[in-house]
Amino acid sequence: MKLTPKQKERYSRMLSLHDFSETEMESIAATTVSVVGAGGLGSPALRLLTAIGFGKIRIIDRDVVELSNIQRQTVYHTVDIGMPKAEAAAANLALLNPNVEFEPISASLAEDNARTLLDGSEIIVDGLDSFKTRFAVNRASVSLKIPYVFAGAIEYHSNLSTFIPDKTGCLHCLSGDAQDNTDYTCANVGVTPELLSVVASVQVREAVLLAIGQEPRLANRLMFIDVASLSFDFFDIGRDDACPVCSANATQSLVTQSEVPRVTTLCSGTFNLTPGSPIEIDLDSIAERLGSSYEIEQAKRWLKILGQSGVEVTLMPQANAIVKGVKSEQEALEIYQEILMDLKR
Ligand SMILES: [Zn+2]
Structure with missing residues (x-):
């Protein structure tokens, strides 16, 4: 990738360094x-x-x-x-x-x-x-x-x-x-x-x-x-020849990816929901489908789904979500699954 004249201007102070080349800037940009x-x-x-x-x-x-x-x-x-x-x-x-x-x-x-x-x-x-x-x-x-x-x-x-x-x-x-x-x-x-x-x-x-x-x-x-x-x-510092992660005799095998969504309680008392593997979702069609049962706020990259009694789900591409207004991880998971089930209807 060649730098455009505007990029050359933007990065000019780094390009002026005595030992830094345009090719190196192109490597960074790639x-x-x-x-x-x-x-x-x-x-x-x-x-x-x-x-x-x-x-x-x-x-x-x-x-x-x-x-x-x-x-x-x-x-x-x-x-x-x-x-x-x-x-x-x-x-x-x-x-x-x-x-x-x-x-x-x-x-x-x-x-x-x-x-x-x-x-x-x-x-x-x-x-x-x-x-x-x-x-x-x-x-x-x-x-x-x-x-x-x-x-x-x-x-x-x-x-x-x-x-x-x-x-x-x-x-x-x-x-x-x-x-x-x-x-x-x-x-x-x-x-x-x-x-x-x-x-x-x-x-x-x-x-x-x-x-x-x-x-x-x-x-x-x-x-x-x-x-x-x-x-x-x-x-x-050096390398541990018996390191279970990086040595030739590494023993620790990788954990297999779970298919169950992971629920994490955040400091703010809200919950993060991460699907087992990333799911590509279309926020527009989700907004359309959920529109009759929930109040929806939509931005370019996220969808806010407002449920009853202050429950709020922010859903993002790849089906990651933040759930607010529930009391437990179980409750967060239930509303997340309810929304995902709604998607499949
Ligand atoms: Zn190591």
Whole structure:
């Protein structure tokens, strides 16, 4: 893909760098990157990836925008509160750079669907806040041979590394079976927004190097950032020859994809519904079919279905949904299935 005169102007400050070529910019513009988690780290990373001009950006996030997000999750505006994050992020970022193609997916990523959700991307950027989900991403990265730019940030500090399948170790080599500490979360101990911008910038720098075929600086290295003392430390790390995920003797097999929709309770007391495998749905015909029984609000990429007693379902392409106004996962699943059954009539 050749750059147009307008693109040359847009990207001129990067093209003016003494060691950066037009061919390298074209490589970036032809690269698909997946950002998993569009929260504190994902937001600044997404803004940079979009501004720099990556070709296609897949945004995977199961959550909805809340008031407490806006202070650091810079991809959202106050009017986005209540919207699915992946959709709101894609809509806002499209205004920043129309050259970029966005693929928002409001799904809950886990062991059984990580490969499906990440397949086709060339770089994975970590914006997650749980080891459980990161391990699912790590396994998919090793299995699909997609480089994984890992980062975790909390309070004033962060760990980062870039894992390249067959070249470096993986997240499991570094952290073994690390467990999530439910008391030590951003909601409990906080996280400072400036840290997130620094970390996301390093992550995007690694993504740029990967996209232009250069060696990322955090391959086989762990970076530790502490903005409280303003220290940046590096440690050499290697590969665990007995790693159950990435070594020649890897034993862990991939989990088969479930056909049952996954229900996840979100912090805001709403629920994310992710179908076992993505289902292509036509929002127009769904709106038409449900129109007689429900009040419907329709936007280009989502459908809001308003039921009785304040129940609200936001349905997105590939049949991912956010359900509000119900009390339990079971109730959320029931209304989701009721709507999907309605579709099939
Ligand atoms: Zn490993």
